[in-house]
Amino acid sequence: MAYQLHYWPDIQGRGEFVRLALEAAGAPYVDVARGSKDQGQGVAAMVRAMQEPAQQHPPFAPPFLIDGKVVIGQTAAILLYLGPRLGLVGKSEAKQLWTHQLQLTLADAVAEVHDTHHPLATHLHYEDQTAAAITRAKAFREQRIPKFFAWFESVLTRNPAGAGHLVGARLSYADLSLFQLVEGLGYAFPKASRRALRRAPLVARLHAGVAQHRRVAAYLASPRRIAFNEDGIFRRYPELDG
Amino acid sequence: MAYQLHYWPDIQGRGEFVRLALEAAGAPYVDVARGSKDQGQGVAAMVRAMQEPAQQHPPFAPPFLIDGKVVIGQTAAILLYLGPRLGLVGKSEAKQLWTHQLQLTLADAVAEVHDTHHPLATHLHYEDQTAAAITRAKAFREQRIPKFFAWFESVLTRNPAGAGHLVGARLSYADLSLFQLVEGLGYAFPKASRRALRRAPLVARLHAGVAQHRRVAAYLASPRRIAFNEDGIFRRYPELDG
Numbered sequence: 348m349a350y351q352l353h354y355w356p357d358i359q360g361r362g363e364f365v366r367l368a369l370e371a372a373g374a375p376y377v378d379v380a381r382g383s384k385d386q387g388q389g390v391a392a393m394v395r396a397m398q399e400p401a402q403q404h405p406p407f408a409p410p411f412l413i414d415g416k417v418v419i420g421q422t423a424a425i426l427l428y429l430g431p432r433l434g435l436v437g438k439s440e441a442k443q444l445w446t447h448q449l450q451l452t453l454a455d456a457v458a459e460v461h462d463t464h465h466p467l468a469t470h471l472h473y474e475d476q477t478a479a480a481i482t483r484a485k486a487f488r489e490q491r492i493p494k495f496f497a498w499f500e501s502v503l504t505r506n507p508a509g510a511g512h513l514v515g516a517r518l519s520y521a522d523l524s525l526f527q528l529v530e531g532l533g534y535a536f537p538k539a540s541r542r543a544l545r546r547a548p549l550v551a552r553l554h555a556g557v558a559q560h561r562r563v564a565a566y567l568a569s570p571r572r573i574a575f576n577e578d579g580i581f582r583r584y585p586e587l588d589g
Numbered sequence: 590m591a592y593q594l595h596y597w598p599d600i601q602g603r604g605e606f607v608r609l610a611l612e613a614a615g616a617p618y619v620d621v622a623r624g625s626k627d628q629g630q631g632v633a634a635m636v637r638a639m640q641e642p643a644q645q646h647p648p649f650a651p652p653f654l655i656d657g658k659v660v661i662g663q664t665a666a667i668l669l670y671l672g673p674r675l676g677l678v679g680k681s682e683a684k685q686l687w688t689h690q691l692q693l694t695l696a697d698a699v700a701e702v703h704d705t706h707h708p709l710a711t712h713l714h715y716e717d718q719t720a721a722a723i724t725r726a727k728a729f730r731e732q733r734i735p736k737f738f739a740w741f742e743s744v745l746t747r748n749p750a751g752a753g754h755l756v757g758a759r760l761s762y763a764d765l766s767l768f769q770l771v772e773g774l775g776y777a778f779p780k781a782s783r784r785a786l787r788r789a790p791l792v793a794r795l796h797a798g799v800a801q802h803r804r805v806a807a808y809l810a811s812p813r814r815i816a817f818n819e820d821g822i823f824r825r826y827p828e829l830d831g
Contacts, residue, residue: 402747403747403748403749404687404690405740405743405744405747407694407697407740417683419686419690420690420694421689421690421693421694423665423693424686424689424690424693427669427686427689428686441659444661444666444669444670445646447663447666447669448646448661448662448663448666451663451665451666452649452662452663455649455700458697458700462704462708466704466708466709466721466725467708467721467724467725467728468724468725468727468728468732469728469732470728470732471728476724479708479709479721479724482709482710482718482721483708483709483710485710486709486710486711486712486713490710490711490712498647498649501647502647505644505645505647506645507645
């Protein structure tokens with residue numbers, strides 16, 4: 348049975364980390380909120396699933412995954428579940444835990460990206476917190492992007508199976524998520540991320556390599572890939588790129 | 590062999606979620622950075638372990654746990670690892686995943702608490718971002734605390750084994766972490782959290798219950814429990830409590 352991915356239909360957002368894993372593995376899935384009402388899909392179907400009173404494991408927020416009777420929220424938890432099922436993580440507990448740890452650090456970075464344009468409150472418009480966003484984005488560009496990239500660079504350097512992947516010698520969901528972080532930062536902070544990538548050549552190489560993965564490349568070229576836009580997590584506001 | 594917990598010695602911070610699990614289980618552990626230099630402990634020992642060039646799994650930041658050859662960073666990943674070993678999570682994959690999902694949502698809440706006093710940049714002093722903090726804290730008090738509490742309340746309501754625990758009929762690390770979130774919010778936002786708890790009586794009851802757990806109560810009364818303070822994640826700045 349196809350996996351059901353539930354996420355907002357007009358942005359990549361956090362759902363994209365799950366989508367990339369499903370796409371890279373060639374797994375059958377339905378992108379529920381992007382489907383049509385006639386087929387019982389669409390945003391209303393997602394909201395219904397999220398608010399179902401009989402659901403013992405209610406998701407806090409999208410994205411969430413439904414696999415038969417299993418309902419899982421939190422991007423990193425979804426990938427923890429999907430990883431072994433999609434062949435996107437090693438078999439040992441040590442590899443699974445390390446891959447998950449990388450994913451959690453990627454999730455931290457993504458949350459910080461969100462806060463560069465919404466440092467004061469999610470429910471306020473960007474226009475109402477631009478000055479604060481400029482201060483926060485400067486700190487993010489100067490302190491955080493280099494720190495995150497340097498750490499991933501050191502992880503790649505130390506991988507005994509080679510620097511082509513974060514964990515072991517095969518593609519994992521952490522590789523896909525690092526690709527997406529680099530891709531998103533390249534959209535939102537083109538100048539700052541170009542500078543930072545110059546000091547993290549292995550991260551840059553991994554990003555380029557994932558983009559060429561056969562199924563990932565096909566996905567990125569397809570209409571299933573939503574374009575980056577200013578409603579998502581990665582937003583291009585030139586004033587935030589210094 | 591005793592677990593090694595590595596975390597900053599003067600704050601509860603994120604290390605406290607791990608400490609509570611180890612204490613509740615009565616597990617032997619060394620709080621490395623709080624130990625003495627004579628015994629090869631202290632902050633310098635923690636920093637050395639974190640920066641060890643031969644380490645294949647370098648932690649991004651404290652807390653991290655060392656268990657023999659295993660090194661794990663990220664609070665939620667540490668608890669994912671410790672949970673089954675300490676008997677603080679159910680045995681099925683479904684229960685472990687659900688408990689972890691709860692933990693990830695708790696981690697999101699904790700990150701938001703941090704940003705109430707540091708909305709602009711972690712490296713700037715609170716005094717240099719107080720105005721922004723006041724705006725962010727208002728949104729956190731009015732929108733986020735009620736939302737998080739309402740969700741945990743609904744999780745407790747829906748637990749088929751009863752509302753005494755988040756998952757199943759026994760104490761899990763998620764219960765301990767929810768206790769700590771409520772405890773911390775009660776310190777940092779006494780007025781706002783009192784109001785929010787009135788609408789989440791099951792959360793309030795779980796918090797009170799965990800505080801009475803024999804080993805937890807002994808720990809909380811011991812010098813091992815660091816007092817809340819204004820260097821940690823939960824800080825009492827009255828202007829942020831409205």
